[in-house]
Amino acid sequence: MNWHVGQKVVCVDNVCVEEFLTNGHVYDVHEVRWCCNDKPTLGVGIMASMPCFCTQCLRPYPSMMIGFGSTRFRPLDELDRIQEEVETEGIPIEEPAELVEA
Numbered sequence: 001m002n003w004h005v006g007q008k009v010v011c012v013d014n015v016c017v018e019e020f021l022t023n024g025h026v027y028d029v030h031e032v033r034w035c036c037n038d039k040p041t042l043g044v045g046i047m048a049s050m051p052c053f054c055t056q057c058l059r060p061y062p063s064m065m066i067g068f069g070s071t072r073f074r075p076l077d078e079l080d081r082i083q084e085e086v087e088t089e090g091i092p093i094e095e096p097a098e099l100v101e102a
């Protein structure tokens with residue numbers, strides 16, 4: 001998965017972060033943070049009240065933007081493609097009603 005700053009992404013999993021993210025909403029990627037994880041965390045412009053750091057090595061991140069796991073998002077253009085596959089092949093995906101709204 002290629003994540004980059006300026007990318008439009010859709011939230012598909014806001015479990016435990018419901019106060020910050022809404023499923024089906026489109027967000028702009030402001031920061032892509034690779035540290036200890038093989039999957040990056042994404043900053044989508046939502047600021048924390050305290051400095052953020054890697055939860056594994058505790059290295060501080062350069063801004064106070066909250067980093068959310070990239071697994072919580074799908075690129076907007078990829079989501080369009082998945083939707084088309086679902087419509088043509090009937091592949092079940094999680095919460096299709098939420099995704100259609102986006």
Ligand SMILES: [Zn+2]
Binds near residue numbers: 035037054059
């Ligand atoms: Zn780290």
